Amino acid sequence: MPARRTDPAAIELLVLDVDGVLTDGRLYYGARGEVLKVFDVKDGHGIRRLLKAGVEVAIISGRDSPAVTRRARDLGIRHVFQGVGDKLAVLQKLLQQLRVEPSACACIGDDVPDVPMMRAAGLAFAVADAHPEALAAADKVTPHPGGRGAVRSVCDLLIAAREGAQRGARKSPPLRIARSGRVSPGPVRGKR
Ligand SMILES: [Mg+2]
Numbered sequence: 001m002p003a004r005r006t007d008p009a010a011i012e013l014l015v016l017d018v019d020g021v022l023t024d025g026r027l028y029y030g031a032r033g034e035v036l037k038v039f040d041v042k043d044g045h046g047i048r049r050l051l052k053a054g055v056e057v058a059i060i061s062g063r064d065s066p067a068v069t070r071r072a073r074d075l076g077i078r079h080v081f082q083g084v085g086d087k088l089a090v091l092q093k094l095l096q097q098l099r100v101e102p103s104a105c106a107c108i109g110d111d112v113p114d115v116p117m118m119r120a121a122g123l124a125f126a127v128a129d130a131h132p133e134a135l136a137a138a139d140k141v142t143p144h145p146g147g148r149g150a151v152r153s154v155c156d157l158l159i160a161a162r163e164g165a166q167r168g169a170r171k172s173p174p175l176r177i178a179r180s181g182r183v184s185p186g187p188v189r190g191k192r
Pocket residue numbers: 017018019020021109110111
């Protein structure tokens with residue numbers, strides 16, 4: 001039974017599918033057979049902010065494209081796996097390598113090949129225009145479709161949750177030090 005409904009503030013790794021998640025899923029074929037993809041700049045900015053906030057980002061894609069390699073390099077995504085048949089196996093290896101618990105991993109998918117890794121992740125997102133099976137496997141559905149801000153909305157959610165948790169930690173009551181020297185959390189009352 002996979003861990004579900006992980007607190008977004010506890011996510012340490014975000015895994016992205018490419019086609020239909022980072023793109024709208026359409027492939028543009030040139031006359032010489034070259035394939036072009038369209039990425040969203042707002043998604044890119046969200047990914048950069050998320051990396052800066054301390055969350056790792058990985059790409060696991062079924063297809064193989066130099067455009068994805070280039071886009072990942074531009075955004076500072078270090079973990080890129082393309083031409084992947086078994087996405088879950090790749091995710092499990094990556095989790096081991098990064099020493100991240102499956103429950104601390106979030107995943108965004110749009111189609112059937114993403115479902116096993118969505119089920120394994122602590123928090124699974126489907127893009128708004130995902131296939132019904134991916135929608136059914138998701139804890140949350142993004143307000144935007146793939147390639148049109150879906151990734152950005154997840155990045156913003158994870159960043160806001162982390163910032164909220166950090167603010168909460170700063171606001172927590174000061175430690176109370178008893179005469180015995182025992183330290184316990186709680187408001188300081190009376191004279192010290
Ligand atoms: Mg896809």
